[in-house]
Amino acid sequence: MRQVNTKTVESSVEKVLKKFQVKHNIPLEWSFENLSGSLKEELCKSVNQVYKNYVYGSFYSSFNGTVYSFNKKEEWIKIVPVYIVFFEKYKRILMNVTNYQLSIFLEKYNSSELMQNILNKVEFISARHSLKEFKEILLQFGQDKCFYCHKTLKKIHVDHFIPWSYIQNDVLWNFVLSCPRCNSSKNN
Ligand SMILES: [Zn+2]
Structure with missing residues (x-):
């Protein structure tokens, strides 16, 4: 542009x-x-x-x-x-x-x-940080099912509940764990 x-x-x-x-x-x-x-x-x-x-x-x-x-x-x-x-x-x-x-x-x-x-x-400002640390914390607090479909998680995705493009901040309260399918079917 x-x-x-x-x-x-x-x-x-x-x-x-x-x-x-x-x-x-x-x-x-x-x-x-x-x-x-x-x-x-x-x-x-x-x-x-x-x-x-x-x-x-x-x-x-x-x-x-x-x-x-x-x-x-x-x-x-x-x-x-x-x-x-x-x-x-x-x-x-x-x-x-x-x-x-x-x-x-x-x-x-x-x-x-x-x-x-x-x-x-x-709004594409910079590459986002790794979300791995948030995954560890959420797992530690017992989130072992997909937030959206409630299936037990095998491959785990960390998902911004409110899309990153709106909030532009990586804050713990905005993260949920989800299965790859739910994560990729949800867009902004
Ligand atoms: Zn799911």
Whole structure:
């Protein structure tokens, strides 16, 4: 999806992606997940070079340097602790507002085809943590049957009762154990 406010000029990240795609002869319909480990690494490095120039410092002066500090050479950004607490506390509200505004923005610069399932796209934030630890805890507390169909569990899936895309947090109260069949038949 295009994320710049013009229909004709390519952003620096787009240029990097296209160059990479041509260089390695990568099918256009592939997503990042299709790439091998070494290609993923190479691409991340190239994109990071662009981010270093244009993104690290983007919001720095908007907040007069009060929210975070950064160092391009050493490749780090550091959020002021009080803001980490603030972001954690209001995560869901901030996420909703940001995604809403981002969706409005993206609608302007993308085809309706690309806009399909827009919220799923903008909410794909990061890979989720392993849910294994939650499985251990739930088993320890005697959940040995599928939450949905009540059959005794053989292969065990850990399921977000309220879909992850809505809650975006891995919290124990939202987990149940289920059989693979029930887990895969339930979507967002
Ligand atoms: Zn089941």
